[in-house]
Amino acid sequence: RPWNVANARLVLEDGSIWRAKSFGASGTQVGEVVFNTSLTGYQEILTDPSYAGQFVLMTNPHIGNTGVNFDDEESRQCFLAGLVIRSLSIGTSNWRCAETLGNYLAERNIMGIYDVDTRAITRRLRQDGSLIGVLSTEESKSDQELLEMSRSWDIVGIDLISDVSGKEPFEWVESTKPDWDFNTHERNSKTYRVIAYDFGIKHNILRRLASYGCQIIVVPSTWPASETLKLKPDGVLFSNGPGDPSAVPYAVAIVKELLGKVPVFGICMGHQLLGQALG
Structure with a gap:
C-alpha cells in the first residue's frame, strides 16, 4: 500500500488535542472541521467540491469497508482538506470496489486519521459550531505550533469557489x-x-x-x-x-x-x- 500508518494529531483552535493514527497522505494541513452523519456514501463526500477547505468528520464509526470505485465520484478530484474517522476498515467487500480508501486518499494527497474519539469531537462541534483545526503527522512540530496555526487561519472571507x-x-x-x-x-x-x-x-x-x-x-x-x-x-x-x-x-x-x-x-x-x- 502507498500509505503508512503513523502517529497523527488533530489540534483544534479551542486548544483541544486529539491523538490518532494517520492514513492517506502525510504532512500538515489546516482546515475547518465539520461533521457528516451519513451512514454511506463517503466517496461522494470525498469528491464533493462543497467540502473544499474542510476536514470532514464521519459520525458513522466504521468507514472504508466498501472501498472506492470510479463511478460514484462527484467531481474531477478530491477537494476536502482531510478525513476524520473512528475506525478504518483495512479489508473491503463490494463488487464495484477498485481500491482501498487508504490508497485512494494517498494517491490524491489527502490526509486522513482514524482511531480518534469522533463522538466527543462531534459533541464539541455541535455545542460550539465548526472549529478550525490542524492535522499533522510531523512529530517535529510542537502542539503549540499547531495550535497557533489553527488560530491564525479562518475560512470566512476566502473565495473557495x-x-x-x-x-x-x-x-x-x-x-x-x-x-x-x-x-x-x-x-x-x-x-x-x-x-x-x-x-x-x-x-x-x-x-x-x-x-x-x-x-x-x-x-x-x-x-x-x-x-x-x-x-x-x-x-x-x-x-x-x-x-x-x-x-x-x-x-x-x-x-x-x-x-x-x-x-x-x-x-x-x-x-x-x-x-x-x-x-
Whole structure:
C-alpha cells in the first residue's frame, strides 16, 4: 500500500488535542472541521467540491469497508482538506470496489486519521459550531505550533469557489446509468435548456438533469449574466459549492442580474447566493 500508518494529531483552535493514527497522505494541513452523519456514501463526500477547505468528520464509526470505485465520484478530484474517522476498515467487500480508501486518499494527497474519539469531537462541534483545526503527522512540530496555526487561519472571507469552478463553458451530456435510473416512465419529450453555474457542482446533479432530457450548458462561476441570457435558457441553476457566500460578491451580482428575467433555482451555495441577492 502507498500509505503508512503513523502517529497523527488533530489540534483544534479551542486548544483541544486529539491523538490518532494517520492514513492517506502525510504532512500538515489546516482546515475547518465539520461533521457528516451519513451512514454511506463517503466517496461522494470525498469528491464533493462543497467540502473544499474542510476536514470532514464521519459520525458513522466504521468507514472504508466498501472501498472506492470510479463511478460514484462527484467531481474531477478530491477537494476536502482531510478525513476524520473512528475506525478504518483495512479489508473491503463490494463488487464495484477498485481500491482501498487508504490508497485512494494517498494517491490524491489527502490526509486522513482514524482511531480518534469522533463522538466527543462531534459533541464539541455541535455545542460550539465548526472549529478550525490542524492535522499533522510531523512529530517535529510542537502542539503549540499547531495550535497557533489553527488560530491564525479562518475560512470566512476566502473565495473557495474560484478554486473549484471550471474555467470554460461546456455542454454536459452524461445521464444517470440505466441500472440506477428508476423513473424513466416520467420523462418529458420536450427538451429544456438549462444553464448551470458551476460554483462546485456535483456531477450527479448534472446526470439527473440530463436523464430528464435537459440540454445542459455548464458555465464558470464568473460567467456574465448577459452571456447567459444570449443563450435563451429555459432555466438557470446556481449550484452547490464551498465556503462563504459573502466572499463572492461577483456571484451575487450575477444572480441579481438574472432574477426576474429567467426561472432560477439554487442548491446549497446557490441557495445562499439567492438569499444574498434578495437581501
